[in-house]
Amino acid sequence: xxxxxxxxxxxxxxxxxxxxxxxxxxxxxxxxxxxxxxxxxxxxxxxxxxxxxxxxxxxxxxxxxxxxxxxxxxxxxxxxxxxxxxxxxxxxxxxxxxxxxxxxxxxxxxxxxxxxxxxxxxxxxxxxxxxxxxxxxxxxxxxxxxxxxxxxxxxxxxxxxxxxxxxxxxxxxxxxxxxxxxxxxxxxxxxxxxxxxxxxxxxxxxxxxxxxxxxxxxxxxxxxxxxxxxxxxxxxxxxxxxxxxxxxxxxxxxxxxxxxxxxxxxxxxxxx
Numbered sequence: 172x173x174x175x176x177x178x179x180x181x182x183x184x185x186x187x188x189x190x191x192x193x194x195x196x197x198x199x200x201x202x203x204x205x206x207x208x209x210x211x212x213x214x215x216x217x218x219x220x221x222x223x224x225x226x227x228x229x230x231x232x233x234x235x236x237x238x239x240x241x242x243x244x245x246x247x248x249x250x251x252x253x254x255x256x257x258x259x260x261x262x263x264x265x266x267x268x269x270x271x272x273x274x275x276x277x278x279x280x281x282x283x284x285x286x287x288x289x290x291x292x293x294x295x296x297x298x299x300x301x302x303x304x305x306x307x308x309x310x311x312x313x314x315x316x317x318x319x320x321x322x323x324x325x326x327x328x329x330x331x332x333x334x335x336x337x338x339x340x341x342x343x344x345x346x347x348x349x350x351x352x353x354x355x356x357x358x359x360x361x362x363x364x365x366x367x368x369x370x371x372x373x374x375x376x377x378x379x380x381x382x383x384x385x386x387x388x389x390x391x392x393x394x395x396x397x398x399x400x401x402x403x404x405x406x407x408x409x410x411x412x413x414x415x416x417x418x419x420x421x422x423x424x425x426x427x428x429x430x431x432x433x434x435x436x437x438x439x440x441x442x443x
Contacts, residue, residue, distance in 0.1 A: 176338045176348035182324045200321035201244070204314025209237045211310045215372065223378035223439050228303055232296045236303065239292055243284030244314075251280015255417060257407050278315075278395075279421045301380040308387035309368045309377075315391075316361025323353035330355070330401045344403070352402040359394035378438050385432030392426035395419075 187194045216227050228236070252275040253261045253268050261268045289307055293300040322328045329341045330350025338348035368376070368386060376383045399418045404410055408417050 176340045179326060179339055179341050184325045196324045197318075197321040200317040201241075201314070204317045205237060205241050205244075207317075208307075208310035208313045209233060211313060212236075212306050215309065215377070216306060221372060221375075221377045223375065225378060225380065225439050226299055226302050228292075228296070228298055228306065232292060232298065232303075233306075235296075236289065236292045236307070239288035240285050240307070243286075243288035244281040245276075245284075247284015247287070248276035248278070248281030251277030251283065255280070255421065256405055260407065277421075279425075299380065301384065305377055305381065305383035308384045309372055311387060311391075312361045312365030312368065316357050316365065319353045319357035319361060323351060323357070328353055329403060331403050333401075349403070350401040352398055355401055356394070356398045359398060360391055364390045364394060375438070379436040380439070381432040382436035385429040385434075385436065388425045388429030389433065390429070392422040392424075392429060395422045396426075 182196075184197065185193045185195050186199065212228075212233050213230055215221060216229070216233060219227075249268070255277055257275065285307065286304070289303045290300055292298070293303045326341050326343045329339070329344045330352030332347050333350045334348065335350065337351065339351045340346045340348055364387070367390060368383060371383060371386055376386065396419050399416045399422075402416070402418070404416045404418075410416060411420060
């Protein structure tokens with residue numbers, strides 16, 4: 172163990188409290204991620220030169236997507252957590268599955284919910300699904316970055332015990348020096364992946380249907396699997412076969428799906 176560890180910063184998870192009402196950093200991360208992603212998507216969709224003649228969503232479609240995506244992320248994230256991370260508990264206490272404010276969200280479930288919302292908007296607006304999917308994929312890291320920072324502020328989803336000089340003693344982690352794995356995920360799944368996708372967009376990535384979606388799925392899956400080597404598994408699940416974690420297991424299909432999408436993508440107008 173290290174001779175010293177960084178103390179956990181005393182940041183109140185509640186930003187503002189008025190009577191029984193409280194505004195939490197975690198809620199702000201969700202709201203901020205959706206709003207900033209929506210503004211970013213509007214900016215990209217208005218730049219015709221990025222799309223090379225591909226059909227692209229207009230502002231009205233993106234306004235609708237914001238609402239439905241918010242519902243999809245919250246409902247899908249909660250359902251995914253219940254099914255994949257703590258099903259026996261919620262079968263015994265079904266009403267607690269509705270208590271979202273107590274915590275417990277799954278990225279993979281939220282991604283599925285967001286995709287279903289995207290499909291609904293695409294069909295109702297007569298847009299190709301991949302046009303919306305590619306745009307959503309490029310802006311998604313904004314929410315991931317803010318969400319992982321909020322996880323750190325909440326002192327949750329901390330890493331495994333470590334002797335690295337930047338290990339942090341989380342109060343909820345038994346004051347054992349641990350990897351700040353939330354910040355690793357913020358840096359890789361959020362900042363690094365977001366910058367990579369922006370570079371792809373600037374180099375014509377949106378002109379190839381499915382390429383940006385595939386790059387996001389593969390990039391996120393690889394980043395998540397990497398960070399899982401430093402993140403403490405959920406106690407109710409622990410390690411699976413061969414030291415794998417549930418996060419790793421759920422990310423493998425994303426990597427494969429993303430690679431398939433990128434391989435089959437072609438510039439608009441190119442021969443198949």
